[in-house]
Amino acid sequence: MRLRLKAVLAGLGKSQSDLAREIGYSPATVAQLVNHGFWPKSLPQNEMKDRIRRALRAWAADEAVLDTIFEEWPEPRGNAARACPLTEAQKEDEQMLLQNESLTPEAREHFGLPRSPFVDDINCLEDVFVSSATRRQRAALMDCALNQGFMALVGESGSGKSTLREELEERIRKENRPVIIITPYVAEAEKGDRAGIYKPRQIAEAILNTLAPGDSIKQGAQARSRQVHEALRASRQAGLNNLLVIEEAHKLPKVTLRALKSYMELKDGLRRLLGVVLIGQTELDRLLSATAPDVREIVQRCERRVMPPLDDDLPAYLQHKFNRIGVQADQVFADGVYDAIRARLVAIPRGGSAADKFSVCHPLVVNNLVVRAINAAAAVAMPRVTADVIAGC
Template identity: 55%
Template sequence: MLLQNTPLTAKALAHFKLPRSPFVDDVQTRDDVYQSPAVRYARAALLDAAQNHGFVAIVGESGAGKTTLVEELEQRILDEGREVLVIKPYVLAMEASDSKGKTLRSTHIAEAIAYALDPQLKIKSSPQARFAQLHELLKASRRAGRRHLLLIEEAHCLPLATLKHLKRFLELKDGMARVIGVALIAQPELRHVLHSQNPEVREVMQRCEVVELPPLDGELEAYVSHKFGRFELTEADVFTPDAFGALRQRLIRTPRGAKPGEGAVSTCYPLAVHNLLARAMNAAAAVGAPRVDASVIAHC
């Protein structure tokens, strides 16, 4: 179930005594990030890839919180004074084939890394010289105490050739130590590619840890409590106890043709939760209901 973005009305904000919407620009500090067990593991996996030059893919549906994890990692590096350079190639208009957009190739990645290490660098023209130049830059930077993380967002749009070549970036070493880690941020399509029997990606599949961000199902009450706690409200100030079961029910998608209860898929991800909560709170405020209950949610 995909819900259209719904802002809280001024009436709803006043009705529930909120100074602003808890669903817009809601993550402004690291303390604002809800720490479910899955999120804590994904955070640790990203930091490990940065510190120890590992290979990880963070996979989740749209609105699952992947971008928030990336931003939290970058803020954590700043807050803790870690010597980690996060390199993010631009992925605007990136597609898996040139017929749909622009593909991100290994040469583009190499240029992004070299530019991040030395913006004034004159990049060599031949592939051999360019990659040798990159390798030397990474080794010198590592010996100076810096760690490097190549972080590619929208990685489900990577062409297979580039995905396969990521292993070769990991193979750049200084002695026995890797000089760069790789983190892929992607929607579930990447998981399907890595788990396929395609021989082109088997070397990546065998080396990349895939960390999935699951729906909030069992964490829904705690998530909402955290969200409203940032505004000094409890979930009981806004929702009746039966509201959460109704929320879960509304965020279940049953594939067409499936029998009730069979093949059901939860879409209980933060963005979908935010949109449904905003619609329900607007509806409750419109009729003057003191709190959002199951009947309000059922009709949103």
């Protein structure tokens, strides 16, 4: 059970370590209280409460808020998974672990938000935020669809890869592009059977089920390959382009990568019959390493694109999100907040130095951080989210 005190500290821009020093208790004792509601049995509870209230008054906390700081604060809803599992930078008292968290009704009312700008937020093309960086990825995806290309779209979890894929499908539909998208389903692997995910046969079945849904699939590998070739040729002769899109491609076994090369070499005369887009997390970059001799031929043919962090596009991104719900971002954020978010989302790998730092300022991570900050600011009745609130979340 978390206490509301946690959000109040964030709203004041103070850490749990700051509180521990101010009231004269150990950081571990304060962490147990703030994060889990565990009062130390060996210490007088009333005395500890009085010390905490005095500390908060010294930090200019609102008196009305002091009456609520020891109440339960709702836990994050849904899966409380890390938004950015690669983040290992440590704050003073804990690792930077950003959890999915819902905007509270109190926060929505306090800031006049009709709904969350980050939940069910993409329902049409106009809802998709387009930056100068993602514009290049979008163009590459469409080029791959129209010209039977081969590319890999690589990015951290929550960086917007799937959104670009969904937007590609929507643009193809709205612009009446002559493209058929083939999407294999991720098959669950048996225990210990890594090759159970995206086996070559499953790729062939996906192609045939999309292009020739009424046909029975041949059992032999040679007959099935010929059947795939004929289906792709018939689709091409009908004036259509065929695009195979594989999500979670970092799970591809190498035997399937080698099979993809055979499919991509299928032609009708001089014209290729199939384009391929691989979409996956950063492990996909390692899978497609040019130093791996068993997949070198296919790697050399693959154009790799990496999803960049928002960074310079962060203000425009948040303004876009809030504009889509009819709210000006400046009503919610004080000066300096965008710089504070960027600074908060810089990570250093475990064992690394400052020279190894990297940005994790990706959409999902930003969304989670901003929601936590809005909840924290509302909990202490602040008129706007400040840089100190961001630093405390």
